[in-house]
Amino acid sequence: MYARQSGQMGAIMKQKNNSKTGMARLLELAATKKPLMLGSVVLSSLASIASFIPYIAIYLMVREILSVWPRVDSLDAAASLRYGGMAFGGVVLNILFYFGALSCSHLAAFGTLYELKVNFATHLAKVPLGFHILVGSGKLRKIMDENIEKIEEFIAHQLPDIVAAFVAPVVMVVILLAVDWRFGLAAMAGVILSFVLQASMYGNEGAKKMMSQYQKSLENMNNASVEYIRGIAVVKAFKQTVYSFRRLHDTIKEYTSMVIPYTLSWENSFSGFTTLINNIYLFILPVGILIGMNTSDYTGFAATMIFYLIFVPAIAGILMKVMYVNSNSIRILNGVEAMDALLAEPVMSQPAIARGVDSYDVEFQNVSFSYDKSKETKALNGVSFIARQGEVTAIVGASGGGKSTVAHLIPRFFDVTDGALLLGGVDVREMNTSYLMEQVSFVFQDVFLFKQSIRDNIRLGNPTASDEQIVEAARAAQCHEFILKLPKGYDTVIGTKGVNLSGGEKQRVAIARAIVKDAPVIVLDEATAFADPENEHLIQKAFEKLMNNKTVVIIAHRLSTIRSANKIVVMDSGKVLEEGTHEELLALRGKYSLMWQTYNETASWTMKGKGGTVNA
Numbered sequence: 194m195y196a197r198q199s200g201q202m203g204a205i206m207k208q209k210n211n212s213k214t215g216m217a218r219l220l221e222l223a224a225t226k227k228p229l230m231l232g233s234v235v236l237s238s239l240a241s242i243a244s245f246i247p248y249i250a251i252y253l254m255v256r257e258i259l260s261v262w263p264r265v266d267s268l269d270a271a272a273s274l275r276y277g278g279m280a281f282g283g284v285v286l287n288i289l290f291y292f293g294a295l296s297c298s299h300l301a302a303f304g305t306l307y308e309l310k311v312n313f314a315t316h317l318a319k320v321p322l323g324f325h326i327l328v329g330s331g332k333l334r335k336i337m338d339e340n341i342e343k344i345e346e347f348i349a350h351q352l353p354d355i356v357a358a359f360v361a362p363v364v365m366v367v368i369l370l371a372v373d374w375r376f377g378l379a380a381m382a383g384v385i386l387s388f389v390l391q392a393s394m395y396g397n398e399g400a401k402k403m404m405s406q407y408q409k410s411l412e413n414m415n416n417a418s419v420e421y422i423r424g425i426a427v428v429k430a431f432k433q434t435v436y437s438f439r440r441l442h443d444t445i446k447e448y449t450s451m452v453i454p455y456t457l458s459w460e461n462s463f464s465g466f467t468t469l470i471n472n473i474y475l476f477i478l479p480v481g482i483l484i485g486m487n488t489s490d491y492t493g494f495a496a497t498m499i500f501y502l503i504f505v506p507a508i509a510g511i512l513m514k515v516m517y518v519n520s521n522s523i524r525i526l527n528g529v530e531a532m533d534a535l536l537a538e539p540v541m542s543q544p545a546i547a548r549g550v551d552s553y554d555v556e557f558q559n560v561s562f563s564y565d566k567s568k569e570t571k572a573l574n575g576v577s578f579i580a581r582q583g584e585v586t587a588i589v590g591a592s593g594g595g596k597s598t599v600a601h602l603i604p605r606f607f608d609v610t611d612g613a614l615l616l617g618g619v620d621v622r623e624m625n626t627s628y629l630m631e632q633v634s635f636v637f638q639d640v641f642l643f644k645q646s647i648r649d650n651i652r653l654g655n656p657t658a659s660d661e662q663i664v665e666a667a668r669a670a671q672c673h674e675f676i677l678k679l680p681k682g683y684d685t686v687i688g689t690k691g692v693n694l695s696g697g698e699k700q701r702v703a704i705a706r707a708i709v710k711d712a713p714v715i716v717l718d719e720a721t722a723f724a725d726p727e728n729e730h731l732i733q734k735a736f737e738k739l740m741n742n743k744t745v746v747i748i749a750h751r752l753s754t755i756r757s758a759n760k761i762v763v764m765d766s767g768k769v770l771e772e773g774t775h776e777e778l779l780a781l782r783g784k785y786s787l788m789w790q791t792y793n794e795t796a797s798w799t800m801k802g803k804g805g806t807v808n809a
């Protein structure tokens with residue numbers, strides 16, 4: 194079972210690398226569930242054929258009536274019943290076959306959807322973690338939910354309709370020509386003309402390009418309105434209504450300037466197409482007049498004429514279906530392209546022979562890194578320093594200096610562009626990702642807590658941790674007290690259905706999670722930024738326990754918290770400017786000493802008010 198599934202997944206993965214586009218790609222995705230799809234195709238074809246049976250039955254019935262006209266009472270009751278039964282049977286068969294076709298296609302669609310989602314999630318787990326930071330969960334969710342859902346829609350609904358869209362015209366042509374080839378040819382002229390119009394609507398590259406531009410401008414407008422509504426509080430607070438409305442306004446304008454020519458571009462061909470397919474009987478009327486004037490068999494002529502007058506309007510429904518299949522496929526293909534682009538995202542390389550370590554110094558060796566490889570700008574430029582095991586190494590520096598980037602490189606969220614990052618003397622690229630993750634605990638600026646109980650959120654750090662260990666870690670992270678005050682203590686669920694925690698509380702839960710993990714390397718990015726001075730002191734104490742014989746890298750803004758660090762690395766514009774202990778750096782009288790001076794001035798800053806002074 195697993196082998197089959199992974200084989201199919203492999204097939205999907207291989208397919209994405211082919212530059213196949215369009216319908217071929219969609220059919221490839223559907224082909225992963227071949228037997229079901231085949232069942233759907235056969236049943237849909239049968240449904241399509243069955244849909245014509247009532248027309249034949251009506252034709253035969255009309256002929257029967259006309260043959261005895263005007264003595265209707267001598268009508269053959271058994272034949273009438275037979276034709277009625279035939280029409281009814283056709284309808285029932287059509288429903289049954291179509292139901293069967295949809296059932297097969299839905300089963301195939303759900304199976305494919307499942308595999309695609311698993312495949313997508315597996316792939317996302319293999320891309321560098323930094324990719325998630327850069328792309329954002331919102332976009333990934335959109336692709337995972339909306340675009341993959343579109344594929345489900347295609348396989349479940351469109352595919353049976355596509356089959357019907359191909360089979361129905363063929364059967365239609367056969368019937369049109371079989372009953373009376375002269376009427377048939379006249380009706381065909383109308384059908385062919387409408388096909389030519391449709392091909393000119395959807396076939397040309399200009400229309401396809403315009404359609405995808407239209408989709409893009411619609412997406413831009415939707416994104417801008419979501420952003421506008423989300424940021425409305427900030428916008429109002431800063432009285433930026435006009436300014437921020439401009440972006441939304443611009444996207445609406447762009448959409449309007451797109452949608453009008455887009456709509457107009459369809460105007461002639463679409464109205465021509467619908468007028469044509471709804472009036473195909475106009476093609477058969479002149480032929481009918483000509484045949485009628487020259488025939489002696491009026492009964493046969495009347496029956497045939499009536500049949501075509503009933504049958505030909507049904508062509509409109511069939512051709513409309515073909516058209517919607519075309520337009521929906523273009524919409525769905527945009528979703529497939531977005532999904533394929535993500536599946537083409539390179540995965541993180543894994544070593545052929547994975548190495549482990551038994552010491553935990555973190556060493557940056559002439560590391561350079563760019564977020565955007567196509568641009569010259571480097572977030573880190575030739576960074577070298579060692580964070581020793583058993584020591585606290587603090588990274589400080591100006592905003593945008595590269596501190597967070599250093600923090601993200603240690604657990605290999607991104608790979609270095611140049612140079613090397615070593616853990617215990619081994620390049621992190623020579624370790625399995627899961628092994629590296631076991632060696633590093635991190636608490637970053639954006640703390641993410643799952644909508645689960647606090648206990649489960651802490652246990653995420655170490656699934657085997659006992660309840661006692663969790664409480665111990667929470668005590669050390671100074672969150673035990675506030676957790677006990679929550680409605681269900683450690684079992685309180687976080688999020689919309691439970692309680693909402695403050696930024697500082699969330700961060701302390703994340704620290705408890707890091708404590709319970711007990712990894713040899715700890716990376717803390719602004720870990721105490723949300724804490725008040727009293728808690729900051731307590732958290733510092735908790736860290737002292739946590740840091741015992743570990744390699745600790747702290748990214749800090751508040752110099753007071755890292756004064757006692759064993760080493761302070763000062764960064765600016767992606768480079769290391771200075772490094773040393775607090776005292777050594779002060780003696781250097783360089784950047785750090787200036788920062789320290791500014792920090793002290795700020796700390797002793799007083800605000801003179803009317804009623805006296807307030808110490809900051």
Ligand SMILES: Nc1ncnc2c1ncn2[C@@H]1O[C@H](COP(=O)(O)OP(=O)(O)OP(=O)(O)O)[C@@H](O)[C@H]1O
Nearest residue numbers: 326327564565572591592593594595596597598599
């Ligand atoms: N996701 C990103 N995409 C592109 N460039 C980025 C990204 N994140 C950071 N940068 C750039 O990399 C450089 C270093 O940023 P980084 O966040 O590492 O600095 P920092 O010292 O942590 O700043 P701060 O103290 O303000 O958080 C900056 O020039 C920044 O603009």
